[in-house]
Amino acid sequence: MPQNKIDPWSSIEITDYEHVFEKFGLDRFPDNYKKKLKHIFFERNIIVAHRDFDKVMARISSKKPFINMTGIASSGYLHLGHKVDIDLFIHFKSLGAKNYFAVSDIDAYNSREKIKTMKDAKELAVNNLAHALALGLSEKDCYVQSKKDQRYYEFTFEIAKKITKNMYEAIYGHTDLGKIQAVLLQIADIIHPQLPEYEGKMPSVTGIGLEQDPHAKITRDVARRLSYNIEIPSFIYFKHQSGLQKGKKMSSSEPDTAIFLEDKPDEVKRKLSKAFTGGRDTIDEQKEKGGNPDICKIYEIYRFHHPDSKFVETTYKNCKKGLLMCGDDKQTCINFLNDFLKKHQAKVKEKLPAAKKIIFN
Amino acid sequence: MPQNKIDPWSSIEITDYEHVFEKFGLDRFPDNYKKKLKHIFFERNIIVAHRDFDKVMARISSKKPFINMTGIASSGYLHLGHKVDIDLFIHFKSLGAKNYFAVSDIDAYNSREKIKTMKDAKELAVNNLAHALALGLSEKDCYVQSKKDQRYYEFTFEIAKKITKNMYEAIYGHTDLGKIQAVLLQIADIIHPQLPEYEGKMPSVTGIGLEQDPHAKITRDVARRLSYNIEIPSFIYFKHQSGLQKGKKMSSSEPDTAIFLEDKPDEVKRKLSKAFTGGRDTIDEQKEKGGNPDICKIYEIYRFHHPDSKFVETTYKNCKKGLLMCGDDKQTCINFLNDFLKKHQAKVKEKLPAAKKIIFN
Secondary structure (H helix, E strand, O other): HHHHHHOOOOOOHHHHHHHHHHHOOEEEOOOOOOOOHHHHHHOOOOOEEEEHHHHHHHHHHHOOOOOOEEEEOOOOEEEHHHHHHHHHHHHHHOOOOOEEEEHHHHHHHOOOOOOOOOOHHHHHHHHHHHHHHHHOOHHEEEEEEHHOOOHHHHHHHHHHHOHHHHHHHHHHOOOOOHHHHHHHHHHHHHHHOOOOOOOOOOEEEEEEEHHHHHHHHHHHHHHHHHHOOOOEEEEEOOOOOOOOOOOOOEEEHHHHHHOEEOOOOHHHHHHHHOOOOOOOOOHHHHHHOOHHHHOOOOHHHHHOOOOOOHHHHHHHHHHHHOOOHHHHHHHHHHHHHHHHHHHHHHHHHHHHHHHHHHOOO | OOHHOOOOOOOHHHHHHHHHHHHOOOEEHHHHHHHHHHHHHHHHOOOOEOOOOHHHHHHHHHOOOOOEEEOOOOOOOEEEEHHHHHHHHHHHHHHEEEEEEEHHHHHHHHHHOOOHHHHHHHHHHHHHHHHHHHHHHHHHHEEHHHHHHHHHHHHHHHHOOOOHHHHHHHHOOOOHHHHHHHHHHHHHHHHHHHHOOOOOOEEHHHHHHHHHHHHHHHHHHHHOOOOOOOOOOOOOEOOOOOOOOOEEEEOOHHHHOEEEEEHHHHHHHHHHOOOOOOOOOOHHHHHHHHHHHHHHHHHHHHHHOOOOOOHHHHHHHHOOOOOOOOHHHHHHHHHHHHHHHHHHHHHHHHHHHHHHHHHHO
């Protein structure tokens, strides 16, 4: 059986990553870990690599706690790409983690030109936090940078002393003050849970995209230089869900590249209707040669977000076999997303007052 | 009467400063302000220049509150030079100010190589704070950076966004991360009292040395760029008390250049005995030609610290006239300082538990 040809969880890009892993010094995410971690992101090859994850895996296997840390820099409204971060975080939470989900309002203010005031950053943070709560986080899993305690802030200053100018410039190629502050916060976010005032020394995991590896490296360097007794933080790397158009990334500044968690049904319909599928020019040709799910944006939505692996596999195979037409598939996906978003948006509405209270009280 | 010759409050250095004022864009401190401000530092030409002090003077004249802000980066034990900062601060306090005295432990940690951990910085801060309290500050006049509230820290991040890399490098000539953090804290220290969460918009004054003017300029630039409704902070510039040896500055890293507020009587005696006076080679010559108080380190101690202007003037004149021998003068000064330090050190001992509680609780 030509397995490569009909594996719905393979993709051209993953094989392309191999040389990147080697260059960066990353380890490919092991198959036996994928099986043990029992989540669509592992099953479907969305998590592709890691740095030092073995010690976290050992904690999970022996049912000991570990630190689960991620964050969202609230530069705009959340889209399906952010949902991947949050879904992964929630999965680690279910595996017995100590949870640190950062709503990174100060980071967003410092790193994004378009956010002009801290007040704007905080208003976005309210929205982002409400979405995170609606996706399944509880209030105690989350913190907002601008509401953090003194120890956290003090720690950002301790971190600054451990980063030389040369080390910083080699990684980031700039020394813009606002962006330096954002980096200091990101490093503090990842390491601070291991300070004696929080959990103490404990393996920690943070999921990031491959292009964020420089952050991981500087964070690990700083962790080594600090005088605290801590574990060097571990990272796992996911493949990003791409934009709805061919060759595009999902981007908050180009709303049509992504489905946002606040999109209304007609926006979802409009965006998916014109999404790239890689389908054939005619229905006859599609029936004869089959579709190309490996490059299809609709299939990609299923792969990242549809909970039913059986459904996703069947869709993949039917597409390949020419049994599924792009128009029908898009309609199925529109229904799937709108159904999800309707329920989700109702929960967001419920969570907004709590989010507002957390950030502005 | 050759007034220039026997004015105990003139000095060669002050006239030398004139071109510096012009170059920096500073204003000479006006004589009528000096009279109104009634303190030895004004009377004795220790305050030499200002930036934008008129609006603070207007508040003082109309008995309205103004912000009084200074700080000490606790890089070591305090010496008589630090006492000048604190004495000036206490004088403004007596004029009806809102007081913000920063014990700058995080700043010291970030800017000084020799302070290796925040714990070390905090231990020094306890010592420094106890001295400040013993000199006459009350607990509510002071804050310790590492114990400040969230709003203050958040503000340091807001400031970072208002400083471009070019602006920063033009002033400091480096982009060392730890030192950047120290600068951000210094700017926050000076501006934050005007945030709505503290006093709101209000003229503020900070006393600094001439060499610290770059800090004043960047602080005023940042204040202009922030979106808050605030007064651009004002600065007054003092002449530094010099080191005990000819051509030396007072320096914590060279203990014999300064009298420290913790010095024991025999140390004071030893240091003053070998201090530079500019006296003549022989007693006969001294009697004939008179001494040179304008360059004498003993006279300088009186000028900066002796409360009795009559005594200081008499000492100056007697020295000039050849009526005062350096040995006798040194003994008088040793007695004066040891008397002061004995009382001061007793108060420090009293204040230490409170200082410890503020910083470590």
